[in-house]
Amino acid sequence: MSTAKDTWRKRPFIANPLLRYGLYAAIVVYVVTTFATLPIDWDRIAQGLSRAGRIFGGAFPPSFQRSELLIDGFLESLKIAILATVGGIILSIPIAFMAARNIVPLPVFYVGRAIIIIARSFHPVIVAIIFVKAVGFGPFAGILTLIVYSIGFVAKLLAERIEEIDPGPVEAMKAAGAPFLSTLIYAVFPQIMQRQIGLGIYQLDSNLRASAVVGIVGAGGIGATLANAFGRYDYDFALAITMVIVGVILISEAVSGAIRKRIA
């Protein structure tokens, strides 16, 4: 009779012990060297606690005294989000067609994919800074920024949806001698419209969030109000703005979720 092992141990995550301990060692070395090389001013950070105390002390209680400014900023953010969503959704349709492998020839496909990759690579704040420099401060720069942001997301997902359509209707239209545009309108559009509407509602919510941020670099909306309040050490007003932003985002998330659930 063989003696059974009386202890059981969980199998390690990585079977090869050399690789396992090598990986652990590599992680430790990486963390230590990174912390050693990052330019960190420890003295300044040590002051952080007292500064945090001052900031939060100044922030409580939140001040809603200038609520007109707050409401104006929010309405502007809302307008920016709406216009950017409309613009982004309209522009993302041709770009999505360009980026769908089953619709267009290969060179056009590469152009479409390149547009989407570029639009997705840049964080909206970077795009906003460039647009603020190009077209001046204000909501117009914010709208342009969020159009680019919407294209990156909506066109990518729409292109994926187009690539998944049922090819039957397309072939039927082609066999009947329909020109390219008619094929798109009658065979492809009905298959992707539902997805596009869902994406549009999601993007409206997402643009409203983003418009709170792009304002910080001068592209209009509530973000500009927040950045101003913060810059003037008006921490109580800044806290009020942040609280309202959080509330609005939660509401818009719930509304957009409910609508998407209904149309899905």
Added chain:
Amino acid sequence: MEQVQLHDWARYTPVQRFQRYGLFALTALVVAWALGSVNIIWAWVWDAPTQMGDLFSRMVPPDPTHLDQILSALWETVNLATIATALAVVLALPVAYIAAQNTTPNALTLWLGRFILVSSRSVNTIIWALLFVAIFGPGVVAGIVAIMFRSIGFLGKLLGEAIEEIDPKPVEALKACGASHFKVVLYAIVPQVMPTFFAVAILRWDINLRESTVLGLVGAGGIGMILQGAIDTFNWQEVSTVLLAIIALVVAGEIVSSYLRRRIL
């Protein structure tokens, strides 16, 4: 030959059609309101294509003279994102544990966990960064803490949902054997959420890499500081170099994360 009279066919019933037209009208009205009242100087709009063209013509060719500084800032950005993600993953574990309905000790901790998740997720990284730059001063620490604060909500929410969806049978089996609470967590829950854990951590790392490229614009370290400097000095050729570097970083991040996802999952 006489034409066959087809039965009138309509895709929608009159009520549906009415609802559709109503929705279209409402949408058009909202857009018109936004367009009519938004504070835009239209002269700037018509001028925009010229201005954009002018800006882009100043950007080419990209100027690589400060490439070494840009690359080291890029590496700093990667480190910032990685360290912040790692710290956030560690901190998100207990939050996910108390925010999941089936593991949280009591109702109070459940609401505490949910409060942490919601407040962390609703405030954007940049806004967190503004706050932490004011607290810790400009630099990478503010960036790391800002990304960490935002990531905890994201990781905690998705992990918490994964914990809520586990199969309860292993938990019951271990409890029936008399295993301690710690062992139940370690042997019945952890193995079930492991795949989600890695998937979510990798996804968040990819997102953090993108976000850390802009932290510098509010003074929180990384490549954004160089970008801001170049923009402030109207050095547009350097700006385009930095932008190209950022694209390269983001694409590389996407490749690495999709490779890791395939390897681990």
